[in-house]
Every structure is written in structure tokens, then in C-alpha cells.
Amino acid sequence: MMRPEIWSLETIFRQRNRKIDMLHILFLILKIIGIILAVILGLILLVICIVLFVPICYKADLHGSGNARELTVHAKVSWLFGLIKAVFALENGKTDLSVRIAWKKFGDSDPVEDKAEDRVEEKPKPEKKAVMQEKQAIQKEEQQDETPNRITDKAVEDETEKIEKTEQSAKIYPESTEKKQRKKKERKEDSDSASKIEQITEKIKCTYHKFCDKINQITEKKDKISDFLADETHKNAFLKLKNEAFHLLKILKPKKIQGEITFGFEDPSLTGRILAWISMIYPWIGEHTDITPDFEHRTLSGDLSIRGRLYVITLVVTAIRLILSKAVRRSFKDIRNFKL
Numbered sequence: 001m002m003r004p005e006i007w008s009l010e011t012i013f014r015q016r017n018r019k020i021d022m023l024h025i026l027f028l029i030l031k032i033i034g035i036i037l038a039v040i041l042g043l044i045l046l047v048i049c050i051v052l053f054v055p056i057c058y059k060a061d062l063h064g065s066g067n068a069r070e071l072t073v074h075a076k077v078s079w080l081f082g083l084i085k086a087v088f089a090l091e092n093g094k095t096d097l098s099v100r101i102a103w104k105k106f107g108d109s110d111p112v113e114d115k116a117e118d119r120v121e122e123k124p125k126p127e128k129k130a131v132m133q134e135k136q137a138i139q140k141e142e143q144q145d146e147t148p149n150r151i152t153d154k155a156v157e158d159e160t161e162k163i164e165k166t167e168q169s170a171k172i173y174p175e176s177t178e179k180k181q182r183k184k185k186e187r188k189e190d191s192d193s194a195s196k197i198e199q200i201t202e203k204i205k206c207t208y209h210k211f212c213d214k215i216n217q218i219t220e221k222k223d224k225i226s227d228f229l230a231d232e233t234h235k236n237a238f239l240k241l242k243n244e245a246f247h248l249l250k251i252l253k254p255k256k257i258q259g260e261i262t263f264g265f266e267d268p269s270l271t272g273r274i275l276a277w278i279s280m281i282y283p284w285i286g287e288h289t290d291i292t293p294d295f296e297h298r299t300l301s302g303d304l305s306i307r308g309r310l311y312v313i314t315l316v317v318t319a320i321r322l323i324l325s326k327a328v329r330r331s332f333k334d335i336r337n338f339k340l
Contacts, residue, residue, distance in 0.1 A: 052316065054080055055309040062259070062304040069093055071300060228338060237331035244318050249284075251314050257285045259304030264294030271295050 060075040073090040089096040098107040228234060265271045275293050282291075289304070322328050 050080065052313040053311065055311050058306075058308055058310070060304075060306045064261075064300045064302055066299050066301045224338075228334070231334075233327045234331045234334070236327040237325070240322065240325050240328055244322060248314065248318055252308075252310055253284050254306045254308035256288075256307040257305070258288045259302060260290045260292075261302035261304055262292045262294055262299060264297050264299045266298050268295040 056077065056079045058075070058077045060073065063072045064070065070092070071090065072092075073088070075088040077086045078084065083102055085100045087096075087098050098105065100106070263271070263274070265274075271293050272295075275291075278291060
């Protein structure tokens with residue numbers, strides 16, 4: 001027989017071993033859960049880094065041979081190592097746009113204009129409907145021919161009766177009837193002239209009041225807009241937006257631009273205006289491009305190739321800067337609540 005003291009010690013050790021085993025199992029489960037969570041977080045961080053730091057590549061090639069209708073354009077935009085891709089083409093006045101996301105394609109490879117013409121040609125001509133419409137039109141014409149005849153007969157009878165009555169009255173009282181008719185005409189003319197004068201005066205009054213109201217509204221709106229723009233917070237917000245926009249343009253400008261272009265229009269003034277607009281962006285594109293205007297002929301010839309990259313992180317950083325600016329947030333709220 002074992003002593004009760006020894007038996008109690010054995011049970012205590014067994015219970016401790018069981019607790020230790022349970023703790024080991026719990027730690028093992030927590031370890032597996034932690035590894036799974038770490039893998040998921042790592043994948044999320046990897047996806048975020050890919051989206052933010054993988055560039056959106058774009059390129060475009062233009063070729064002109066003297067006429068705007070003969071202009072050919074080939075453009076391509078790709079992202080995530082070609083997983084998302086868009087291709088645009090313009091040749092002989094026909095456009096083609098296709099988009100691919102992973103293995104799914106959107107858009108058509110055939111030109112848009114050809115498909116529209118095919119659809120117009122493929123439309124069937126319903127013969128039965130045309131026959132029914134012709135029958136209905138004939139019936140309507142017959143009905144219309146019958147009704148005016150009836151109406152004209154009644155109208156002729158009524159007119160003859162009236163003429164007979166007037167002739168009889170004129171024979172009996174010729175002088176009195178003439179005087180009455182003259183008086184009636186004079187009264188009508190006086191009433192018509194008075195009503196016309198009243199209408200003209202009312203129109204003049206209404207136009208004057210409307211004009212005054214519009215002037216008052218414009219002055220009130222002008223005062224509100226000037227007060228809104230004169231606020232210091234709104235000025236600071238505008239300067240912030242301006243600086244961020246110029247910073248974005250510097251970053252987003254194409255990395256490579258090469259080409260020689262000759263353009264011109266029938267109106268020399270239009271050519272000069274477009275040349276003035278091009279001169280605004282010439283500091284960014286003028287290193288490797290040669291642009292020559294033609295003020296005598298209408299032409300568009302030359303070659304131009306553009307290559308560039310765009311990072312999503314730049315857009316995110318600029319958006320965060322604008323959100324953190326107090327002036328921008330306050331001006332945005334004021335714009336939402338602003339009413340003229």
C-alpha cells in the first residue's frame with residue numbers, strides 16, 4: 001500500500017504537467033495566428049508599396065504629313081508591370097481604344113467609324129410595317145378629304161344667310177346702318193389704340209424694374225465675391241494650391257520629348273495665338289523640340305515622341321499636404337457654405 005502523502009505528490013505533478021501541456025498548445029496556436037497575421041500585414045504592405053512606388057508609364061508618338069486628316073497618333077499607358085494597360089490609336093481619321101486589366105479586355109480592336117457604318121447597314125427594313133403605314137395614311141387622307149367638304153357646305157349656307165339679312169336691313173334703313181358701322185369702327189380703333197398704349201407702358205415699366213433688380217443683384221454678388229476673395233485665409237489657401245500645382249507640374253512633366261513640328265492655319269492670327277500658348281510651356285519642352293510656325297499655309301507636319309512616368313506617391317503626398325493645411329480646409333468649408 002502506498003502512503004497518502006506520496007499519492008498526493010504524484011497527483012500534483014500530473015496536474016502541473018497537464019497545465020504545462022495546455023500552455024504549450026495555447027502558445028503554439030497564438031504563434032500560428034501571429035505568423036498568419038504577419039504574413040497578411042506583409043502582403044498588404046507589399047501591395048501598398050507596389051501601388052505607391054510602381055510608376056505609371058506613358059508614351060505617345062505623333063506623325064503628320066502636311067494635313068490634319070492624315071495625322072497618326074499612337075499612345076500607350078501601362079501600370080503594375082503591364083497588368084493594367086490602355087492603348088489608343090488614330091489613323092486615317094479612325095480611332096481605336098482598347099483597355100486590358102489582367103486577363104480581361106475592354107474596348108474593340110476595330111475602328112469605331114467602321115462599326116457604326118456596319119450597324120447602319122445591318123439594320124433590317126421591315127416590309128410589313130411599311131405596308132401597314134401606307135394603308136393608314138391613305139385612310140387618313142380619305143377622311144380628311146370628306147370632312148372639309150361637309151364643313152365648307154355648312155359655312156357657305158351660313159354666309160349666304162348672313163349676306164341676305166344684311167342686304168335686307170340695308171335696303172330698309174340704309175343711312176342708319178352706315179352710321180352705326182362707322183361708330184363701331186371708330187370705337188374699336190380707339191379701344192385698340194388705348195390698349196396698345198397701356199401694354200407698351202406696362203412693358204416699359206416691367207423692363208425697367210427687371211433691369212434695376214438685375215443691377216442690384218449683380219452688385220450684391222460682386223460685393224460678396226470680393227469679400228470672399230479678400231479674406232486672408234482664402235488668399236493663403238489659393239497660394240498653397242498654386243504652389244502645389246506648380247510642384248506637381250515639375251514632377252509630372254515628361255522625362256523625354258523629341259520632335260520637329262511645323263504647323264500653320266489659314267488665319268495667321270490663329271497661328272500666332274497658338275504659338276503664344278505653346279511659348280508658355282516651351283521652357284519645359286524646348287530643349288529637344290523644334291517648333292516652326294507657318295503663317296502662309298495650312299499645314300501640320302513632323303514627328304513628336306513623348307515618354308514619361310507618373311508615381312502615385314506624389315499625388316498622395318500633395319493631397320496629404322493640402323488636407324493638413326488649415327487654410328485649405330477652412331476655405332473648402334466656406335466654399336461649400338457659400339451662396340450668392
